[in-house]
Amino acid sequence: xxxxxxxxxxxxxxxxxxxxxxxxxxxxxxxxxxxxxxxxxxxxxxxxxxxxxxxxxxxxxxxxxxxxxxxxxxxxxxxxxxxxxxxxxxxxxxxxxxxxxxxxxxxxxxxxxxxxxxxxxxxxxxxxxxxxxxxxxxxxxxxxxxxxxxxxxxxxxxxxxxxxxxxxxxxxxxxxxxxxxxxxxxxxxxxxxxxxxxxxxxxxxxxxxxxxxxxxxxxxxxxxxxxxxxxxxxxxxxxxxxxxxxxxxxxxxxxxxxxxxxxxxxxxxxxxxxxxxxx
Numbered sequence: 001x002x003x004x005x006x007x008x009x010x011x012x013x014x015x016x017x018x019x020x021x022x023x024x025x026x027x028x029x030x031x032x033x034x035x036x037x038x039x040x041x042x043x044x045x046x047x048x049x050x051x052x053x054x055x056x057x058x059x060x061x062x063x064x065x066x067x068x069x070x071x072x073x074x075x076x077x078x079x080x081x082x083x084x085x086x087x088x089x090x091x092x093x094x095x096x097x098x099x100x101x102x103x104x105x106x107x108x109x110x111x112x113x114x115x116x117x118x119x120x121x122x123x124x125x126x127x128x129x130x131x132x133x134x135x136x137x138x139x140x141x142x143x144x145x146x147x148x149x150x151x152x153x154x155x156x157x158x159x160x161x162x163x164x165x166x167x168x169x170x171x172x173x174x175x176x177x178x179x180x181x182x183x184x185x186x187x188x189x190x191x192x193x194x195x196x197x198x199x200x201x202x203x204x205x206x207x208x209x210x211x212x213x214x215x216x217x218x219x220x221x222x223x224x225x226x227x228x229x230x231x232x233x234x235x236x237x238x239x240x241x242x243x244x245x246x247x248x249x250x251x252x253x254x255x256x257x258x259x260x261x262x263x264x265x266x267x268x269x270x271x272x273x274x275x276x277x278x279x
Contacts, residue, residue, distance in 0.1 A: 042095035051075070053096070056086040058111055058154040067159065080127075080169055081106040082162060086154070088112065107165065111158055118157055119144030130173030131165075138177045139164060180240045188232050189249055195227030196253040200260025204268060228253050 044055060051071040052064050059067065071082050083100050085091075085108060092099070102108065108122040119140050142148065143161040152160065168174035202216040202224075232253065236245045 041090070041092050042099070044090055044092040045095055045099050049099075051082065051100075052084045053092070054084070054086045055090055055092075056088045056111065056113075056154075058086040058158065060155070063155050063159075067162075071162075074166055078169060079105060081124075082165065083108045084111070084158060084162070085109070086111040086158070088114065109158060109161060111154060113149075113154070116146070117141070117144040118146075118149050118154060119161055127169075131168055132175065135168075135174055135177060142177055142181065176235075176238050178239060180236060180242070180245060184235065184239075185245050188235050188245070189252055191227045192232035192249040192253040193256045195224040195232060196256030197260045198224040198227070199253075200257040200262075201264050201268075203257070203261050204264035 044053075046053060050068055052059070052068050054064055067084065071084070075081055081100065081102070083096075083102075083106065085096060087110065091112075096102070096108065100106065100108070102122075102124070104124040104126040106122075106124045107127055110120040110122065111118050112120065117140060121136050121140065123136060139161055143157045143164075149157050164177055164179070167178055198220055199217060202220045203212045203214075205211055206213050206216075228249075232249050233246060236249065
């Protein structure tokens with residue numbers, strides 16, 4: 001086992017996404033946390049086999065029963081073992097390995113709010129083959145951060161994370177977490193706009209007779225190309241098939257490029273006129 005603009009609510013959500021990205025970068029260089037294995041206390045295990053051990057009481061009885069049915073049905077149809085352990089101060093630790101018969105096709109979602117991020121994952125090797133480490137880091141930072149938990153509850157964070165995993169397993173694996181949250185789209189839109197501004201300022205003519213300074217546009221293409229294509233469109237097309245955010249980012253890029261071009265022509269300078277400087 002390994003491991004939108006407007007209301008204050010939207011602003012807090014955007015801040016949460018930025019903090020999540022920072023946390024994700026830190027998690028990329030550290031293990032995926034395994035608080036479930038920190039002890040060995042089999043007395044905390046239930047007296048019957050169940051895919052959900054809710055020691056922290058994060059789920060209602062109805063939610064727990066529904067989740068148990070969902071996970072059992074998914075295992076029966078796919079062969080993947082998805083398990084949930086919620087804990088706060090008490091944990092069965094190593095005892096869950098034998099209790100659940102964990103193997104390379106198993107995933108244990110550990111919900112423990114003491115670490116700052118609610119979610120941790122103990123991931124089987126077969127799952128890593130379908131979803132890389134970056135997937136699990138993104139999953140953790142998207143659904144486990146304090147802002148998402150505050151807005152959706154611990155139960156919502158747990159269920160949404162498991163739904164994303166099931167969706168990816170049903171399609172044969174994912175490189176990124178499906179879905180494009182509003183805050184993440186805003187980040188891609190901002191990078192698209194910045195890329196357009198760079199193109200516009202690079203393109204204003206510097207020589208008489210020129211309409212577009214193509215040499216400057218090409219010279220700065222690695223910068224605006226990365227901002228628009230890699231950070232502006234890349235995260236969108238890999239997470240959703242919806243064309244609307246692609247259209248919005250493209251329009252933002254194009255509009256800002258034209259605007260920056262016109263502003264640069266008026267304020268930065270115009271191409272020298274024939275005869276200028278001659279007596």
